[in-house]
Amino acid sequence: TDPKFIRNFSIIAHIDHGKSTLSDRILELTGTVSQRDMEEQLLDTMDIERERGITIKSQAVRVAYTADDGQEYQFNLIDTPGHVDFTYEVSRSLAACEGAVLVVDATQGVEAQTVANAMMAMNADLEIIPLINKIDLPSAEPERVKGEIEDGLAIVADDAILASGKTGVGVKDLLEAVVHLIPSPEGNAEGPLRALIFDSYFDPYRGVVALVRVVDGSIKKGDEVRLVNAGTEILVEEVGARHPKEVALPNLSVGEVGYLVTGLKDVSQVRVGDTITSRVGGVTEPLPGYREAKPMVYTGLFPIESDQFEALKEALEKLSLNDPALEWEMENSHALGFGFRVGFLGLLHMEVIKERLEREFGLDLIATAPSVEYHVYKTNKEMVSVHSPQDMPDPSEIDHIEEPYLRATIMIPPDYVGAVMELTVAHRGTFKTMNYISPTTVEQIWEIPSSELILDYFDQLKSRTKGYASLDYEFDEYKPGSLQKLDILLSGKPIDALSFIVHKDKAYDRGRVLCEKLKDIIPQQMFEVPIQAAVGGRVLARQTVRAKRKDVLAKCYGGDISRKRKLLEKQKAGKKRMKAIGNVEVPQEAFMAILKVD
Ligand code: GTP
Numbered sequence: 087t088d089p090k091f092i093r094n095f096s097i098i099a100h101i102d103h104g105k106s107t108l109s110d111r112i113l114e115l116t117g118t119v120s121q122r123d124m125e126e127q128l129l130d131t132m133d134i135e136r137e138r139g140i141t142i143k144s145q146a147v148r149v150a151y152t153a154d155d156g157q158e159y160q161f162n163l164i165d166t167p168g169h170v171d172f173t174y175e176v177s178r179s180l181a182a183c184e185g186a187v188l189v190v191d192a193t194q195g196v197e198a199q200t201v202a203n204a205m206m207a208m209n210a211d212l213e214i215i216p217l218i219n220k221i222d223l224p225s226a227e228p229e230r231v232k233g234e235i236e237d238g239l240a241i242v243a244d245d246a247i248l249a250s251g252k253t254g255v256g257v258k259d260l261l262e263a264v265v266h267l268i269p270s271p272e273g274n275a276e277g278p279l280r281a282l283i284f285d286s287y288f289d290p291y292r293g294v295v296a297l298v299r300v301v302d303g304s305i306k307k308g309d310e311v312r313l314v315n316a317g318t319e320i321l322v323e324e325v326g327a328r329h330p331k332e333v334a335l336p337n338l339s340v341g342e343v344g345y346l347v348t349g350l351k352d353v354s355q356v357r358v359g360d361t362i363t364s365r366v367g368g369v370t371e372p373l374p375g376y377r378e379a380k381p382m383v384y385t386g387l388f389p390i391e392s393d394q395f396e397a398l399k400e401a402l403e404k405l406s407l408n409d410p411a412l413e414w415e416m417e418n419s420h421a422l423g424f425g426f427r428v429g430f431l432g433l434l435h436m437e438v439i440k441e442r443l444e445r446e447f448g449l450d451l452i453a454t455a456p457s458v459e460y461h462v463y464k465t466n467k468e469m470v471s472v473h474s475p476q477d478m479p480d481p482s483e484i485d486h487i488e489e490p491y492l493r494a495t496i497m498i499p500p501d502y503v504g505a506v507m508e509l510t511v512a513h514r515g516t517f518k519t520m521n522y523i524s525p526t527t528v529e530q531i532w533e534i535p536s537s538e539l540i541l542d543y544f545d546q547l548k549s550r551t552k553g554y555a556s557l558d559y560e561f562d563e564y565k566p567g568s569l570q571k572l573d574i575l576l577s578g579k580p581i582d583a584l585s586f587i588v589h590k591d592k593a594y595d596r597g598r599v600l601c602e603k604l605k606d607i608i609p610q611q612m613f614e615v616p617i618q619a620a621v622g623g624r625v626l627a628r629q630t631v632r633a634k635r636k637d638v639l640a641k642c643y644g645g646d647i648s649r650k651r652k653l654l655e656k657q658k659a660g661k662k663r664m665k666a667i668g669n670v671e672v673p674q675e676a677f678m679a680i681l682k683v684d
Pocket residue numbers: 099100101102103104105106107108127139140141142166167168169219220221222223249250251252253
């Protein structure tokens with residue numbers, strides 16, 4: 087296709103502002119997918135994406151659009167995730183585009199990821215088309231939202247497209263705007279091949295498939311190519327476009343977006359962000375990079391039955407094939423046996439992976455409390471990265487500890503300024519600035535330790551603002567903190583999997599509340615179970631789970647056998663989520679109790 091008739095763009099938005107629904111309408115209106123094959127959120131292909139109504143993976147799709155000028159255009163559109171955990175997916179999608187459609191919900195207005203995504207698009211020098219969505223809703227306030235886009239994002243919004251992904255109104259206007267406002271790709275058709283890999287996935291039949299944007303030259307089946315950074319050489323097995331089903335093509339020419347079958351078996355050989363060039367006579371300089379995915383939270387995942395260890399390892403290997411952001415290493419816990427310490431982009435990513443391990447691979451897992459990565463400077467000047475409280479060196483060897491801080495953007499209606507201040511300061515946040523982007527929306531910037539954010543900060547923020555607050559954050563820097571390891575002892579023995587790292591000023595309170603919680607969570611056993619919280623051998627709090635008095639079956643007076651069976655089955659089901667530590671049965675909730683202590 088002549089680059090003049092190509093338009094490459096991403097759809098970006100805050101979570102739930104309606105990107106996926108809007109993409110569905112575009113596929114429908116351009117006849118890419120027939121009415122008969124239309125399912126909701128067609129581009130959200132994972133079960134979990136559909137169920138939760140969220141986009142996790144970006145999806146590229148090619149559509150043909152015949153514009154009002156009678157010309158047929160090739161649109162390559164990329165639906166991106168809205169949730170902050172998956173920001174890096176957005177950044178790499180933008181690198182393949184000339185434009186972005188910024189979707190803003192007409193009832194919600196500009197929210198935290200609207201700002202973050204718009205900034206990314208601006209930094210990537212993309213043409214931005216603002217679109218105010220969901221105007222079918224009676225509570226839509228397009229004029230107010232226009233004002234917020236102008237004042238909050240400095241994007242001219244007079245001509246913002248008013249649309250509804252639900253009714254389809256405005257979608258045609260959007261397609262015309264794409265034709266007229268988004269620049270066509272510029273590249274050298276004759277020059278040496280340069281193509282950017284912006285995504286890759288593993289196909290069980292064909293190996294690694296890379297999604298690419300051709301910047302210069304063209305690429306076809308049988309070409310011998312090389313990855314500039316990795317040095318890997320590839321014989322191209324097939325190229326084509328996704329509609330969204332893959333359709334093979336004779337070639338991908340300059341400016342086009344499409345897929346490339348590499349025949350490789352391992353996704354890690356095809357790093358997203360790398361540049362593809364010809365094996366002979368290719369370029370040596372890679373295209374400018376993109377933002378690397380770096381885990382923010384780490385958790386231990388342990389099989390409840392120790393014979394599932396190998397299965398868990400295989401499952402993690404499989405998931406990693408399609409998820410370069412997933413990091414993991416073996417972890418050995420006295421309490422829980424062999425498992426893995428796994429790094430995630432955030433709590434949603436963690437939940438999704440855990441759910442997939444359990445659902446798609448049939449594993450029963452215990453997850454330990456999430457932790458961040460601490461930098462521990464030892465007295466011998468060595469620095470160690472600690473992902474798990476149990477790896478914390480002995481206090482006598484520690485000079486000081488640094489913890490990661492985030493720069494958080496919070497958007498709220500002015501009424502909640504006080505409540506958010508109080509909450510965030512209690513989470514060791516430092517207030518930076520605040521500005522009004524409209525009479526109804528305030529933007530606050532904070533600096534807050536990552537470890538505080540993962541302690542259900544977001545849930546509390548939502549509940550204290552009646553759901554109005556939105557939050558975005560990015561890694562800022564490491565800073566020293568007075569941090570200590572808090573140990574939990576059951577029957578006098580420290581349980582490594584229950585320990586966590588805490589700020590000195592909070593050790594006492596968190597220890598006390600955690601003991602209270604654990605007392606309620608740990609079921610009664612045949613004997614008394616003392617629970618203690620301690621720092622470096624000094625006990626800060628103590629509770630006791632009283633011994634059980636009667637056998638549960640005694641409750642089933644009479645000989646109602648079916649009832650007895652039901653009770654036994656219920657106990658068995660309950661057991662699945664328990665782990666015997668020494669002689670104490672500890673349920674899954676115990677490991678997560680720390681998240682609920684505030
Ligand atoms: P993520 O992919 O998770 O970031 O969300 P999204 O931005 O793709 O939003 P999605 O398309 O999943 O829509 C979110 C919710 O809004 C769903 O319940 C949709 O049915 C609803 N919705 C989307 N567009 C419209 C619209 O134009 N009007 C109305 N009334 N509801 C809409």
